[in-house]
Each structure stands twice: as C-alpha cells, then as structure tokens.
Amino acid sequence: MTYSLAGRIQTRIVLFGVIGGIWTALVTPILPTRLPLGSSYEMSFTVLGLIIVLGVAWELAYHLLQQFRWDKDWPTGFSLLAGVPEGLVLWLLLDSGTWLWEVPVTARGFWTLFISTWLLIWAVLSGPIRVLLVRRRWRGGRLFG
C-alpha cells in the first residue's frame, strides 16, 4: 500500500475504531482473561484504544521509514510485521504498570486479543477494504478529503 501520512492516520483510527471495535466487543466475553466480564471489557477496550492512540505515533515512525524507500511503498509484509514491536511495547507498558492508570491485564487475554485484532485488520486491509472503500487505494489510504 502506498500510504500518505494522512492516509495512514485515518486508516489507523477508522479501521481499528470500527472493525476493531466490533471485533473487540464480540470477542471479549470469550477471551481467556480469567477476569470478571466487566474487567475483561476494561482491558480489551483499553488495549484497543492504545493501539489507536499510540498507533498514531507509530504511523509517524513508519512514514519516516517509508521515505527511504524508492517507490514510497509500504509492502504488505511490513504492515503485518509491525504488529510485533507494537504488541511488545503495549504489553510492556501495561504489564509493568507504566501506563497512566492501572489496567487489569493477563498475558493470555492480552495476546489473544491483540493478535486476533491485528490479523483481522491486516486481512481486511489486504483486500476487502478495496471493495468497501473503492477510492482509498488511489488516495494514499485517505478515507476523507
């Protein structure tokens, strides 16, 4: 995908917000969190929110790296692999209690949610998004403007 910076940020917010939000709402009750349902939802939506908020900063870094690529392309493999550093940083933040407030988090619950959400969004971005948003790929990933 040949992203523009605005396209990256819009894609991050809207796809994780909408598709990630629906997925998180559906999958949370069956996540192996060993927490009460309310706490599970607190964990899962905090994780999703942080994927979006911290993701904007990650997108700035990816955009900078993209400038070193001759064709200004961001290969699909990069989009998939980006989940590794993002997932690790997020886990360290939450598990070590470094994040601004205490979030109930368990490793199995966190990783099941993170990996499944990441793969789902990546799969949607790899093809079906082009049917839903037919002009997006010609506009650097922008959904608006």
Next chain:
Amino acid sequence: MTAAGPFVARTGDLTRKLLDADIWSEQLLFEAGIPIADAPMVCVGGGLGTFALVDHLRICGVRPESLQVLTPLSAPWESFAYLTRVSQISRGDRLRSDSSSCPDNLWGFPSFAVREAFGADTVRGSLRPLWQVLTEPICGEHYTPRLGEVLDALAREARRIRYPEMVTQGQVRMVRRREAGGYFTVLTPPERATGARRIAFRSAHVHLAVGYAGLRFLPELAAYRASTRNSSRVVSAYEPHEHVYDQLRRRPGTVMVRGSGIVAARVVHRLIEERNAHGLQTRVVHLLSHDVPGPQGPRFMRRNGGDGFAYQAFDEPKAVWGGQLRDRAGATEGAGRVEFYDSLGGPSTPYRKDWHAQLATARAQGWYSTVAGEVEALDPQSDDLISARIQARDSVLMAQVSFVVDCTGLQPDIGEQRILADLLHHSNAGRNPLGGLDVDPSFEVRGTRSGKGRLYASGAATHGGYLAGEDTFLGLQIAAQEIADDLAAQGFCARLDVSRSVRQWVRWAANRPI
C-alpha cells in the same frame, strides 16, 4: 444501438466546409450527406483504456445502449496482446504488473496472486504466490501475473459486461464540437461495410483512449531503412521481427539491441535463450543511452541500478498511482511538472535474478557487452552487415552487426495521431508541460467543453499530466474512476458508493452478467 446501417439515408463524405469548421451543426452534416447516429456517450479507441472506462460505467449502472465504442479492434486486448507478443512475452510469461493491478476487476480484489493460489493444483502451487506476495519485495521479487491469466480474465469480464454489444467497428477520423452542445464523432466504417462512407455519432460526452500514434523510429534508423529500402535488418522490437531469430539460427551474427527498458531486457533474454537452446554463436552488443553503474538519485529518491540498467519493479515507482508521488504530481504545474517527471528517472527494467545470472555468464564468456552511447550513423556493408558508428561518452566506436533491434519505444507525440492532431487544431485542446494532451484532474480535456458535454481522454496521450503511469493497467483504471465520478456528478451514471460497490463486486465474483 449497434451498427448505424439502418439509419443511413444517403451516403456522404467530409466536405471542405466541414473540415474547416471548428463547430458543426446537423445542417452541415445534412448538406454533406453524412448520416447521424445517436449515443449518449461515445468511446473512441477500443483498447484497454476504453475497456477500463466502459467496465466502470457499466458497473455504475450505464446501460450498453448508452455507450458506443468506436474502434478498429476486434477485442479490447488486441493491441496489448500484439505488443506483448512481438516484445517476446508469451502467454505463460509473467508481466511487469502488480498482483492487484487487475484490468478485469476495478477493485483489485481478489488479486492475481490470490486467484493463482486458488487455481493451483498443488498445495505448493497455492502457497507459492501467497508467500511471494506476502514477502515481496524484501525476501524476493514482486509477484507478477502471467499474460495468459490476464487475457483470460479480460475476456471473461468483457463477456460479463456485454462489451461486444457496444462496439461499432471502423476508424475514427475526428471529433468536433456540436453547435447545440455535445460532440460529433466521425467514423469511417470498414471497406467491406455497405452503406455510408462516413457516419457522424452525436453524443453528449466523448472519451478518447487512442494509444500511441505508432512505432517510433529514431532518425538514423529511419534513414537506414529509407536509404536501403530494407526493413529486415533494422527493426523495431514492437514490430514482428521473428525473422531475426530465424536467421540467427541459420547463420551466426551479431545483434545490436538498443534501449534500456523492459522490452530490451526481453529481447536480450530471447537472444540468450535461443543461443543456449540451439547452440548458436550469436553475439550481442547492448547499446544503452545512459550508463547506470549503480544506484542513482538523491537519498529519498534513490533508484536501484547496476551493470548499465536502472532497476525498478514496475513502470513507475508504485506511489505514482495512489500515494505520496501521486499527491506530489497533482500539485505541480509547468516547470514543476517537468521536474517531477524527471525525478522519476528514465527507462528501467525489473531486477530478475535469473536474467541477471544469464547476463553475468554471457559477459564472462565474452559474447555480450554493453556500451553507453548513441548511434550516429548506420551504413550498409557487404554480406548483409551493417556498420554502426556509436558516439560513446568520450570516444567514437565502430561496430559491425547483422541486425539492429530498436527497443526505444512507441511514438509519443500526440501531433502524429490523427484524431488528437485534429483536436489540437479545431477543438481548443492544448498540450501539458511535457507535450501530452492537457487534461484536468478528472481527465477532461481542457478547453474542449461543449455546452453540457464533456470530452475526456486517458492513456498514453495524456503523458505529462497530473497522473504519472497513465498508460498502465492501474493508470487506466484510475482515469476511469475519475471520469466516472465526474460523469456521476452530472447525473450521467450512479456514483460507485459503498452499497453499489459491494453489490457489484458480489456480481463480479459470481460472474453474473450485468
């Protein structure tokens, strides 16, 4: 509406009055005896550029009766198939095209890699294209589809949208603005057709996708062919030249290949394959206009290169079709546009490991060499040889060769194309900073609006516009989408919104005719 035969009342031809008038009326045509046929939209060209737009408009709900394709071609892929064939790409060979560049599918989903995976007979055959597309271009070369697959997909989509029903065959002579708005497009039916000598199609809108004017012969090549009246020794890679390979099988010789793009790479590949398969003694002198010893360009626009070639996966850097480079091109005018196109660099070829290995072997064995320079003159010698005088960077070289295969391209000058030349003279059309047809961001030809009617153009003729990579599968589809959006804004068709897109994609996936 199909062939305009039934409408014909009398036969007629273009009159001086018609030829001189910039704007026509029905009265002028009546006086000349040229019959008029009606169609809301006329598409001139009939190649892949036309197909991309017709496909888009049909998906946006335009009925076949509202579209009239005027073309000498019998199928939209005819020219494309011809050019690939003569430039040494067979049905089983892979094109230089991205997996999601699908001329039969405006969504690019499922991509060709996914389709190949689903169509494979073995697990390995299924996994290979998927793995390649997942790891490209870091762990290997880009996935590219086979020519045969693309042609089959095009044929399937043409049937699905009932493309043949919209075609009237013949040569388009000109498009002129109509006094009361819209346009007249004059068609010369094939010789064999009975009825009128010319037919004028009256339409609200016109789309031109007429491709290149023809082959481009550089002056010294044209001079050699004219002076010797022999066109078999100095050939263009874009014309049939199978005799070169045939004769080299019978008699050893040296071939000078000229050009540094993908076609030159294919011709060299064919010569090497022939040499290996038949034990020939062919020698190859590869003449490159610029020497590319290694990667070139500033840090943020650095293109890979080496051994004389600039390497890039596709015709243009990928972002020209829909990323940062498209945004950048869209913001340029005048000299800034020229500078932008210059920054994209000259001809290139994809880095392919097997081909690179072949060249290394050929170089080591001493029968393949590259020279950076320009041909100054070609002179006939005895025994069917040609003497080539080459101006290299700091010396003049002489080479004796049996054949020259010129791979430097097709004629890009729109002034050499009859319909476009007429448009420049009579319809207020102009040229963009690179000399191509000046179109606005929605691909409307600037200056040619006629009442509520609009005249659009896409493809090779618009080179130098706001979209680089205009003459590619993706470029033609992007243009089609911009034109369809513009027409939708005028109420000509429905806009391709989420709901229509999903419904139409499902129909496409089920191969249901529309």
